[in-house]
Amino acid sequence: MSALALRTLAKTLRPSEVSSLRTFHWSARRNKHFLNANEATFEEAITNKDNVVLVDFYADWCGPCKMLSPILEKLTTDPSIKSGSGLPLDLVTVDTDTETALALKYKIRSLPTVIAFKDGQPISQFMGAVPEAHVRNFLTAL
Numbered sequence: 483m484s485a486l487a488l489r490t491l492a493k494t495l496r497p498s499e500v501s502s503l504r505t506f507h508w509s510a511r512r513n514k515h516f517l518n519a520n521e522a523t524f525e526e527a528i529t530n531k532d533n534v535v536l537v538d539f540y541a542d543w544c545g546p547c548k549m550l551s552p553i554l555e556k557l558t559t560d561p562s563i564k565s566g567s568g569l570p571l572d573l574v575t576v577d578t579d580t581e582t583a584l585a586l587k588y589k590i591r592s593l594p595t596v597i598a599f600k601d602g603q604p605i606s607q608f609m610g611a612v613p614e615a616h617v618r619n620f621l622t623a624l
Contacts, residue, residue, distance in 0.1 A: 513558055516574040521584055527574045528599040534565040534624050535572045535599040539590045541579050546611035547594040551575070553614045554596070557621065565624035569600075598624050 516527045528535050538554055540547035557563050558573040565571060578585040578593065588597060588604070597607040598620075608620055 513561065513570050514572045515555070515558065516572070519574045519576055519581070521581060524574060524576060524581070524584060527572060529602040530572060531601055533570045533572045534567070534605075535574055537574045537576060537597045537599060539576050539578050539585060539588070539593065539595045539597070541577060541593055543579075544593045549611040550594045550596070550617075553617055557614070557617060563618075563621065565598075566622045567600075567624060569624075571621065596620075600624070 513533070514527070514530075516523050519527060524537070528537065536554060536558060538547075538551060540551065554573055558571045561570070563571065576584055578590055584590075588595075592609045594611060595607060595609045596617075597604050599605065606620070606624060608616075612620075
């Protein structure tokens with residue numbers, strides 16, 4: 483029930499009934515995941531001005547990609563983990579086998595490759611399956 487609906491309802495109730503109404507507050511989740519993004523979704527996601535966007539270029543057959551992906555998902559879903567600039571993190575995954583144009587555009591030569599974007603521009607990247615501590619250090623440097 484919205485706050486406006488609760489206020490309207492409260493006007494029709496006696497004072498003793500109003501105190502028993504419960505209100506809930508929530509905020510929208512700030513971090514977004516765009517899994518298996520196509521080119522249009524990719525372009526929309528990287529232009530988010532409120533977040534740093536991590537793009538994970540991967541392939542289903544890539545063993546190291548399967549090791550890195552859970553680390554990226556874990557860190558980008560944790561609201562306490564932010565970039566070094568204090569911005570929240572979004573995650574975009576791009577399958578290089580289906581989105582070859584994006585792989586060529588960003589010169590992906592090794593899998594996995596993670597590129598961080600801010601305001602639509604690449605700001606940093608790393609390649610290979612690295613341990614969680616390395617990914618955390620990478621995020622701190624953004």
